[in-house]
Amino acid sequence: MNNRMLMLGNQAISRGLIENGCALATSYPGTPASEILPSLVEWQQAENTRLHAQWAINEKVAFEIAYTAGIAGLRSMVSMKQVGLNVASDPLMSAAYMGTVGGFLIICADDPGPHSSQTEQDSRMMAMMAKIPVLDPDSPVQAKDMIAMGYALSEAFEIPVMIRPTTRVCHARQDVAVSPVVPDDRKPAFEKNPARWAATPKFRFRLHQSLEQKLSDIARYAPTAPIRCNPDAAGTRAIVVSGVAAAHTRDVLKDLGLWDRMPLYQVLQPFPLHREFIDHLETAYSQILVIEESTGVIEMQIADRHKVRGKASGTVPSVGEILPETIEAIVAEFTGTPLSRPMLPASPPGRRPTLCAGCPHRASFFAIKKAAPRGIYTSDIGCYTLGLNLGAVDTFICMGAAISQAAGFYQAFRSEPKRPDIVATLGDSTFFHAGIPALIDAVVQNVRFVLVILDNRTTAMTGNQPTPSSGRGIDGEPTITVEIEKLVQGCGIGFCKTGDPYDVPQFISLVKSAVAYSRETGPAVIISRRPCLLDRSRAETRHPFIRVRVAQEDCDACHYCIQHFECPALITDGKDKPVRIDPAGCTGCGVCVHVCPKKAIKILGTGQ
Amino acid sequence: MTIKQQIIISGVGGQGVLFVTRLLAEAAMMKGYPVLTSETHGMAQRGGTVVSHLKVGDFSSPLIRPFSADGLLALKPESLTQHGCFVKPGGWAIVNSSQPLQEPADLAITSIDAESLASAIGNLKSVNLIMLGAALARFSDSKDLFCTLDDIQAVLNAQLTGAPSKLEKFTAAIDAGYRI
Numbered sequence: 007m008n009n010r011m012l013m014l015g016n017q018a019i020s021r022g023l024i025e026n027g028c029a030l031a032t033s034y035p036g037t038p039a040s041e042i043l044p045s046l047v048e049w050q051q052a053e054n055t056r057l058h059a060q061w062a063i064n065e066k067v068a069f070e071i072a073y074t075a076g077i078a079g080l081r082s083m084v085s086m087k088q089v090g091l092n093v094a095s096d097p098l099m100s101a102a103y104m105g106t107v108g109g110f111l112i113i114c115a116d117d118p119g120p121h122s123s124q125t126e127q128d129s130r131m132m133a134m135m136a137k138i139p140v141l142d143p144d145s146p147v148q149a150k151d152m153i154a155m156g157y158a159l160s161e162a163f164e165i166p167v168m169i170r171p172t173t174r175v176c177h178a179r180q181d182v183a184v185s186p187v188v189p190d191d192r193k194p195a196f197e198k199n200p201a202r203w204a205a206t207p208k209f210r211f212r213l214h215q216s217l218e219q220k221l222s223d224i225a226r227y228a229p230t231a232p233i234r235c236n237p238d239a240a241g242t243r244a245i246v247v248s249g250v251a252a253a254h255t256r257d258v259l260k261d262l263g264l265w266d267r268m269p270l271y272q273v274l275q276p277f278p279l280h281r282e283f284i285d286h287l288e289t290a291y292s293q294i295l296v297i298e299e300s301t302g303v304i305e306m307q308i309a310d311r312h313k314v315r316g317k318a319s320g321t322v323p324s325v326g327e328i329l330p331e332t333i334e335a336i337v338a339e340f341t342g343t344p345l346s347r348p349m350l351p352a353s354p355p356g357r358r359p360t361l362c363a364g365c366p367h368r369a370s371f372f373a374i375k376k377a378a379p380r381g382i383y384t385s386d387i388g389c390y391t392l393g394l395n396l397g398a399v400d401t402f403i404c405m406g407a408a409i410s411q412a413a414g415f416y417q418a419f420r421s422e423p424k425r426p427d428i429v430a431t432l433g434d435s436t437f438f439h440a441g442i443p444a445l446i447d448a449v450v451q452n453v454r455f456v457l458v459i460l461d462n463r464t465t466a467m468t469g470n471q472p473t474p475s476s477g478r479g480i481d482g483e484p485t486i487t488v489e490i491e492k493l494v495q496g497c498g499i500g501f502c503k504t505g506d507p508y509d510v511p512q513f514i515s516l517v518k519s520a521v522a523y524s525r526e527t528g529p530a531v532i533i534s535r536r537p538c539l540l541d542r543s544r545a546e547t548r549h550p551f552i553r554v555r556v557a558q559e560d561c562d563a564c565h566y567c568i569q570h571f572e573c574p575a576l577i578t579d580g581k582d583k584p585v586r587i588d589p590a591g592c593t594g595c596g597v598c599v600h601v602c603p604k605k606a607i608k609i610l611g612t613g614q
Numbered sequence: 615m616t617i618k619q620q621i622i623i624s625g626v627g628g629q630g631v632l633f634v635t636r637l638l639a640e641a642a643m644m645k646g647y648p649v650l651t652s653e654t655h656g657m658a659q660r661g662g663t664v665v666s667h668l669k670v671g672d673f674s675s676p677l678i679r680p681f682s683a684d685g686l687l688a689l690k691p692e693s694l695t696q697h698g699c700f701v702k703p704g705g706w707a708i709v710n711s712s713q714p715l716q717e718p719a720d721l722a723i724t725s726i727d728a729e730s731l732a733s734a735i736g737n738l739k740s741v742n743l744i745m746l747g748a749a750l751a752r753f754s755d756s757k758d759l760f761c762t763l764d765d766i767q768a769v770l771n772a773q774l775t776g777a778p779s780k781l782e783k784f785t786a787a788i789d790a791g792y793r794i
Contacts, residue, residue, distance in 0.1 A: 012636075012643045014653075037656030122656030145650075145674065178676040179636070179651040181643050254675040331679045350680050354695050356663030357626050392660060467657065574661055590729075590738035 013182040015175040018146035019085075019113060020046035021182065022153025024053060027190030028083050029108075030075035031059040032068035034439065035468035036087030037122035038176035039115035043085060044471075047481050053187045061471055061480055064405070064439040065090035069097045069112070073166065076110030077203060078194040081157055085113040088129045089404065093440070095132065098166075102136040103213040104202055105164040105220075108192070109157035112138075112168045115176050118299045118327040122173075124387070124404060126325065128301035133168045134277045137217050139224050140168040142276050142298075144252040146180040152274070159230060163220045172299055174250040174327075221278050230275040232283045236265055243293040244269040245337065248276050248304060251297045254330035255337065262334070262343050273298075279307040288313065295321065295340045299328055315340065361392050363575040364593030366536035367460050369507035370431070371398035372571060372601060374458060377517035378427040384411040386432035386441075389467045390460050393431065395572050406440025408432040412455040413448050427521050428455035434490060435465040435473040442493065448529050449498040456520045457531045461490060462538040470541045494531045501530035508536055508549055510600035539593055551594030553610040556585050560606035571601045617647050618671035619760050620678045624697040625689030625710075627659040630742035634687065635666035637746065640769040641761040642670045652676035665697055670760050684758055687749055689742055691715065694723070706758055708749045710741055724752060731790055740787035747791025763792055 013021065020042050023031065033043040043059055050057045062068035065086045072084035086094065091114045098112070114132070117123040133140035141156055143149035149171050160167040201209045224230075232246075235256060245268060247255045252272045259265045269291075273279065276298065287294055288310050295315045296305040301324070302317035315321040322328065322336060331350075338345040361368045371393045374383065385391060385399040386408040393399040401411055408430040419425045432441055437459050445457065465471040472478050477487040494502045501523045505516040513534070520530040536549075556576075561584035567576050568585060575591035576598060578584065585606075594614065599607045621638070625631045635651050642649040652667040667678045683700040686693070691711040701707060703720040710728040726748045728741040750766060753759035766788065774781040 010643070012639050012649065040655075121654070121658070145676070174652055174676050177653045177655050179639055179649070179653065180676075181649050250676070254677065257673060257675045329679075330675050330677050334679065347681060350699060353699070354692070356696060357661065357690075357692070359627060359657050359660040359662030362628070362660060389660060392657075467660075590732075 009184055010181045011184055012179055013146055014041055015146040015149055015178050016041035017045040018150040018182045020049055022150035023083055024049040025185050025187050026154050026157050027081045029057055029080040030072055030082040032062045032072045033085040034062055034065045034068050034090055035465050035471045036090050037468055038117055038173040039085050039087045040468040055187060059480055065094040069094035073101050073110055076106035076108045078196050080108040080194055083111040083113055088114055088116045088127050089124055091129055091132055098136050101166050102138045103210055103217055106166055109160040110166045111156050112166055114168055114170055116170060116172045118172055126300050129170050130276050130303045131301055137221055138166050138168055139275055140170050140277050141274055142249040143171050143175050144250055146178055147182050149175050150182055163224055165220050172250055225278040225281045231280050233272045235270040235272055239266050239269045241269055242291055244291045245295045246271045248273040248298045251299055251328050254333045258334045258337050264341055268341055273304055276303045279304060284308055297322055360395055360572055360574055362539060363573050363591045364539050364595040366462055366507045369597045370460055370534040371396045373514045373517050374398055374429050376514045378429050378521050381427035381429045382415050384408045384430045386436050388433040388436055390431055390433055405436055406444050409441055409444035409448055413453045416453045416455055430457045431460055434461040434475055438474050445497045452528045454524045455529055456524045459533045461533050461535045464538045464541045466538040490533055499529055499531050504533040504535055506536055507534045508595055508597055510597055550612050551614045552596030552612055554607055555610055557606045557608050558584050560604055561585050566603055567601050617760050620683045621668045621685050622683045622697050622700045623687045624665040624693035627661045627664050629689045631664045631666055634742045634746050635668055637766055637769055638668055641765040650676045687745055689745055710745055735790050737787055743784055743787035744791035747788040751792045
């Protein structure tokens, strides 16, 4: 094998895992962490190592499976995006107390910006709250190195270790050195110890005491101590950085000619911050600039607040990604370096994302708006959040909340003389992840609403990972298929029907019957089933291609189709110009034929 | 010569911005240069604005600062308005546009009608490779662009050994862009 390879940050992380004997890996997909697990499986197949890798139904389940392999003495990891750790926070807090035997890594990817997330939360704060150490890589290369470092740390102190890459590490590509995989032949072993693995409150108190001792020792652990980037630079002020801000700052200092003059320290382990380092900073410098994403985790551990410039002083932004140009300006100000740069013109808004041409969700949303035009539409996390553009999504919070929010609206309006129709939408993967408890609750409370499960047979937004109903696992191996209909019926739902959203008239009347049922009787569920067009593993289920054209003489340029259906393949040359079909975009779903109020979109035939 | 180049590749989700970024990055690897890219994944890939930063040479940050890129490959006309500010004065921009574009004035702008060309070669999804071909024809192996058509061809050959029909299609698209 070539000893250097171009790798995505997430691939570099998984290379680190395979080189360091990871034997069990679990995850739930979420940007920017999604590629870690699939690329781990690719490395495993190439290297033929022993490893169990699986997508779990949600992050909590993923965490508990991987953590327990650590208790059994194996090296393991769980990966997720930052909001996924919220779901897994319950086992996290206890795992910190009980610790581990084999190395256990929690790889939690943050998304300052945010680029593809609901929040900019700093997972290092979760590590602090749980009282576990966290490592903060600045690049794919360092992320890979930190896997080895993390496993060693985890096993030295029998403690779970968090690795916190951000989007700019996960989705950076870099040439990375590849090392050989050393076969790990350790056997699982479970030593029964109820005072630790089944600790009651009295024992938890003792575990908490020993956790504090571990943290205090980890704050003196040499291998993860901060790095002095430019040992020759001297002065009374210093800059402290971590994560990708460290990478930006190195370049900025060199470009501003400050590399030899401004002491720069890179923190590898933001929590717990090394004691000696804190003492050194406070003795050696009169002012310390701390640049980190997103919260001031390092700065809050430096005791002498008067010396620190960072988030609390307003020097470094607390919101959004810290871009290299922002760091350039902060460093220039901190060092009194003149900066001559033209003013940045106000950037025009970018193009907003939209559902793909031919996406079955678009057809479902169109039908929902027809069936319950003045309804309240609660929705959820997935591609279908983009139903927002179509006016078919009024709310979303987090995984599974579409159903509980529907219940909240129902209870809020329950005693009103005129109750609004409530239609909730969520995808198949999200239903499995967090929708089922909420649905049972809605059945018990007899919440009058319609749930449309947008069953495209995949986790589409994050790159088409399988769901429990896909019937295949991470590397395509067959698995048991869990049927959504049976689950819904098992939750106690009286009205559960399945339809094809491409069959527009039929699907609209199906949603109407569900809305009628929800007004009179109780919760109703519709399963809108049509595979995602991007899921190449399901090419066999493709709909026949329906060729359509817009009859230019019938189109009066009302643009209803563009505004209310927003298919990217419906295009126009201007405000008063008729609509055309973009042949490069059209996928031949034929749904738009039913959308045009003037019936100007005609079917030409079937087949491409 | 020490190579230090920064290139922005911009367009909308689905156009293949990531694919072009990856080809250029692999070409840099093959030539033995250090390489760093930063990419847009996730929700924006559903037809939203997508931008890649490509840095070849001794860099540690994966992002390009405004007014410092050597060039911009713009797969949509609007990409120039949006991401032109990354390019340094005197830098280049190759833009997919049926109309000639002049702004910003301090950039060397070439407009390529890649949509028409894509439809002429019967591959509507090849705008990204046509644009890459056009850039290679103009700036190849210079202070403006670190690699040549042959380098990119070698990357494609290595990556698509098992897919001859894909290789042929991709090569045809890059060639079409190279020749205009």
